[in-house]
Amino acid sequence: MKNIILTGDRPTGNLHLGHYVGSLKSRIELQEKGDYEKYYIMIADTQALTDNAKNTDKVRNNLIQVAIDYLSAGIDPNKVCIFIQSQVPELFELTAYFMNLVSVSRLQRNPTIKEEIKQRGFSNTLPIGFLNYPVSQAADILAFHANVIPVGEDQLPMIEQTNEIVRAFNNTFGNVFDEVKALLPKNKVCARLPGLDGKIKMSKSAGNAIYLCDDEKTVKEKIMSAYTDPNHIKISDPGKIEGNIVFAYLDAFATEKHFEKYLPEYRNLKELKSHYQKGGLGDVKVKLFLNNIINELLTPIREKRKELEQNVDYVYELLFKGSENAREIAGQTLNIVRDAIGLNYQKLLNKK
Secondary structure, three states: OOEEEEEEEOOOOOOEHHHHHHHHHHHHHHHHHOOEEEEEEEEOHHHHHHHOOOOHHHHHHHHHHHHHHHHHHOOOOOOOEEEEHHHOOHHHHHHHHHHOOOOHHHHHHOHHHHHHHHHHOOOOOOOHHHHOHHHHHHHHHHOOOOOEEEOOHHHHHHHHHHHHHHHHHHHHHOOOOOOOEEEOOOOHHHHOOOOOOOOOOOOOOOOOOOEOOOOHHHHHHHHHOOOOOOOOOOOOOOOOOOOOHHHHHHHHHOOHHHHHHHOOOOOOHHHHHHHHHHOOOOHHHHHHHHHHHHHHHHHHHHHHHHHHHOOHHHHHHHHHHHHHHHHHHHHHHHHHHHHHHOOOHHHHHHHO
16 A cells, blocks of 8 residues: 655744755655655644634734745645645544543653743643644544654654554554654754754744745845854864754755855865864855855745745635545544444444
8 A cells, every 4th residue: 555644834934944854855755756645734723723822813824824835845736635724623523532542641741742841931821732732643644544754853752642542542442543654854964953043953933944935135144143163263263063053054955066056166065074174164155155055945935935925815725625625534534433432323323
């Protein structure tokens, strides 16, 4: 059986380079390989409300922006079903059934949830919906019997929790679901792209990201202010590669073709790093090289985005059509689950 792929994003802001290298790029590559039975991308607006319940405008406004980011980057709606989570109510019934198979203490031990609770400063104000995020995500995946999930490494605990729910459900009600596997970026830097400020992760909430929608000037300003080696004061000073954000981004994006085009005095990244470590290479030159690479990547995305922004109704129509298709499949799964649990009362009545 071919793979069924599902992935998605919370619409709390435009997508950034971390999203691109962490999952979006691999989504496009998977799309073009065509080695799958079905392919779903979900815009998780309901999950976004778990920490934005009093700011629904933010979620609603960003939903269309995320959809445009997908299409601009190369997601093809003829090959991929893009849908809105809130428009598939079957997901929430499935979540309710799964909630009975997971303890509160297990959710509290989830490393991803623990970290995000800490980042948001939740204590006694922790919403139940936020704590329940892993269960909801499991329902999103299993509703479509997805078995391949392209994610960044920070989402691995969520995949583990999904598989725990699969085992718990199957052990209780019979074999209905198969375990799933995460598809991580091959480049380790891409799995968790650091923020421009040197923090562990590029994120929308931290304000340390380069967005796919950023214009050329904004990208340059951000790159020129990126964290490097604070002790590399003079060009002649030896510089450190470790913890240097510019070189981390070059690890993620630079190719030999980029050197041929923008920095021909070096054959590859290894030579550039060696020169920087010895001394004699300034941060400005390296940053300008990175700027050329990133703007080359983003230029066609920006152009496509301009076209789509002029036809937002078309984007909404795609989302509504995708949501209808997703609801049909999720409904089929829900009927199977009701049968397994013993809650399909209409079928029991027909048997009599």
